[in-house]
Amino acid sequence: MAVDIKIPALGESITSGIIAAWHVKEGDFVEKDQVIFELETDKITSEGLAESAGKISLKAEEGDEVEIGQVVAVIDDSAAAPAASGKTEEKAEVSKEEAKAEPAPAKTDKATPDETQSPAVRRLAAETGIDPAKVDGSGKGGRVTKGDMLAAGEKPAAAPAPSASTPAAPATAPASDEGRTSRKKLTPLRKKIAERLVAATNEAALLTTFNEVDMSAVMNLRKQHQEKFVERYGVKLGFMSFFVKAVVNALQAVPDLNTQLDGDYVIQNHFYDIGVAVGSDKGLMVPVVRDCDEKNFATIEQDIIGYAKAARSGKIKLEDISGGVFTISNGGIYGSMLSTPLLNMPQTGILGLHNITERAVVINGEIVARPMMYLALSYDHRVVDGKGAVTFLVKVKEAIEDPTKLLFGV
Known part of the structure; x- marks a missing residue:
């Protein structure tokens, strides 16, 4: 059947x-x-x-x-499964027969081929005069195969050196276009990413505001509690859970960033599903961590790790990437110092994180070295005013520089 x-x-x-x-x-x-x-x-x-x-x-x-x-x-489904037994022995017997069938190499005054080469390679070396040592091997460990020897024999002989009566060839020939470029069709995912990014620039009134944040407090907390955190929850305490919580806190303070535009209407979201951009071989994906206002740091970290693994192994599900209200993109893991992220439409805001570098900053009148990160908030100016965007970013900055604020939601 x-x-x-x-x-x-x-x-x-x-x-x-x-x-x-x-x-x-x-x-x-x-x-x-x-x-x-x-x-x-x-x-x-x-x-x-x-x-x-x-x-x-x-x-x-x-x-x-x-x-x-x-x-x-x-x-x-009516076909029977192939028998698994006897294959190894049969293959071994065939190899023995093939070895016996190989004729002994003819005597020659040429250099004797390497005895580690197969009988077929040695025979072709004796018949053609091709030295296996000068042939690029495609076999395991670079060994020369029978096919390599046959291919070497098919290559045209080198042109003879020009005589005095023969005009010399030009020193360089025009470069051929063959092999210099390649052409492939956009994958559906890459095509969709392109369409969404173009839509973001064409449809939204994009504006980006910047700030910087001192990562000292978060880094000290991670260092202080990392060992016990891993022991209890089985995952590391990363930076992303702090920023997810800081974004939720800022969205609650500035609800305009938790909206989307639908024609002449503004849809106000009253939930906090935060998208976290993840790079993969297939392209950029944004899995969504649900109900971040109700989850603790450990659950958020576990969700992010699970989604990242699924995205990179191609096992992400449609429901995993649907329905987010706000996106966080961390270009800092690739070394980005500053960027202007594009909206993940129809969302009205996206937060860009960047690499952490020690910089000289002035604190209480003194110049000190601190681990600093630039933050970038891109937003749709049709819905969000500049005051709201700046306030949102300041709220994120304050929560990261004083993580205890996250405990009290202030």
């Missing part, structure tokens, strides 16, 4: 995707629930599973755009 493998429904807004990779080959025997392909959409990358065990026939190729519900493979 044939079992059709179809592209599953992934969400109301997702209608198609691209086969990013097949994990099986045509005619392979697959087990039930085995991962057989990766599907990349404009929002997430998901895995397709075998619905039954059997022999698989592929109906789409890597890179093909496929619709939801389209059949991409068929499994013949």
Whole structure:
């Protein structure tokens, strides 16, 4: 009986995707629930599973755009699994027969090839005069294979040196375009990221305000409690949980940043689901930590670590990246000193964090070295006034420089 493998429904807004990779080959025997392909959409990358065990026939190729519900493979569940026993012994016997069948290398006055080379390589070296030591090996550990020797024999011989009566060739030839550039289609995710960023610049009245924050208090707290924190919760106390809590505190003080514009209406959010931007091989993703006003530092750290692992392994779910009210982007982990982050539409604010560097600052009339970080808040000026944006950023700064404020929500 044939079992059709179809592209599953992934969400109301997702209608198609691209086969990013097949994990099986045509005619392979697959087990039930085995991962057989990766599907990349404009929002997430998901895995397709075998619905039954059997022999698989592929109906789409890597890179093909496929619709939801389209059949991409068929499994013949009447096919029996291949026998696993005897393969190793059979392979060993074949190798012995092949070794016996190799003719002895002919005697020659040329240099004797390395005895560590295979019989086939030594035979070709004797017949062609090609020295294996001068051939680039593609085998394990750089060993020269029979294919390498055959390919070397097919290369054209070097041109003879020009004689006195032959005009010399130009010293340099025009460079060929072949191999200098490559062309590939945007992935659905990268295309969607591009569309959203262009929309942010075209639709919103973007403005960015800056401040700087002294990280001494947070760093001292982490150093003081890190060991016990890890022992109790199994995760490290990072900087991000402090900033998530500081953002919640600031959103409560400045509700204009917890809104989104919908035509002629402003939607006021009364919950605190904070998106945390995560970089992955597939592109930038923003998983959302839910109800941050109700969670403690440990739960926030656990959520962030779990989402980051899922995003980087391509296992993020659609519901994980939907519904955030505000975004935090940490370019500092890549060494960024300052940036103007773009909005994650339809949100009206995004906080950019940057690297921490020791700088000379004046405190109580004295010049001291402190670990400082620049903060950048980009916001939609159609909804948020400058006073509200500056107040929001000051609230974040005050909460980080005096984390006890977070305990009392002031």
